[in-house]
Amino acid sequence: MIIKRIICKVNESKKEAFFDSQKQWRSLSEVKGFLGQLGGWNTADPLTACIYAFWKTQREYDVFMEEVHDGIVDRSGQIDTYESIEVSFFQEKLEIPGMEAGMSEFVARTNYIRATLPQAKEEAVQRFTDMQAKVWNPGMQKSEGMLGGTFAFSQKQRNLCLVLTGWKSEADHRGYMEERFPDLLKTADPQRDVIGLTGEQCKVEEAWRVCAE
Template identity: 60%
Template sequence: MIIKRISCKVKEGNKEKFYEHQKQWKPLKQVKGFLGQIGGWSIKYPLTACVYSFWKTQKDYGQFMEEKHDQIFVNSGQESTYESIDVSLFQEKLRVPGAEDNIVNVVKIANYIRVAMSQVKEDKIIHFVDMQEEVWNTGMKKSKGMLGGTFSFSQKQSNDFLIFTGWESEDYHQHYMEANFPELLKTAKPLNDVLKLRGEQFTVEEAWRVYPKDC
């Protein structure tokens, strides 16, 4: 699976315009290999729009970019509403298990998203991946309201990782942070493995939610 992360810094006063233009990406639901798109406004940076899309294969994504992307983008009129955009692609390494069994279902019903991005020391990559599988995945799966997600690595830099998880609500995520996260952190010790760690969280904008037409 391919994960596309899009971060747009929207111009002051243009949030409403961007919001409306983002709704124009509904045609994605008819594109071959498309698994879903979800987005919202960053909790930490209110003028930053966070959008994630999911594709079955690199071939499917590449074909979309060649044949469909530009037409949808131009029709949306979105370019005039933001001052900068950052786009990055990731390849799934592990599924993050939860109440739902695939990413399409997560996109369909998640109301809150948490993303962690880590640049990992080269000699710690194996340990970092092991901790994700043995500690974080196990701990999050037990957390009420955790729907599932994906653990992936950057196509540009193999030591850059992205962990995307969908939650039923912000309250369920907050309970996880208070009740489960501290113990998992103590066990996994990620700060021993990473050079840089950052993240983003957002409440899902329902109007931006897109999933395949046959789902």
């Protein structure tokens, strides 16, 4: 699975226009290989939009870019609504199991997103991946309201990861952070393996949710 992460910086005066233009991506639902798309405003920066799209294969995404993408952009007028855009691509390494069995249910039910982007030390990539599989995944799976997610690696930078999880609510995510996260952090001890960490969280905008048909 391919994950496309899109981060847009928006001026306050154009926030409503960006919101409306983002709704134009609903036509993605009919595109072959498309699995779903979610997004919202960064809880730490309400003028930053965070959008995540999921595709079955790189080839199907490439066909979409060649045949469909530009038409949606032109119709939406979105290019005039943001100050900057950052696009990055990740290839799934591990599924993060949760309450939902597949990506379609994940997209349909997720209301709160947590994304972290750890940069692992080159020599620690495998150990960091093992900790995700053996410590973080089982621990998160036991958390109330955790719907699932993906652990993926950047297509451009082999030691840059994306850990993306979906939650039924912000309260469920907060409960995980208070009740389970500290013990998981202690066990996994990511400080020994990671040289940098960024990320974002957002409440899902219902108008931006696109489910595959």
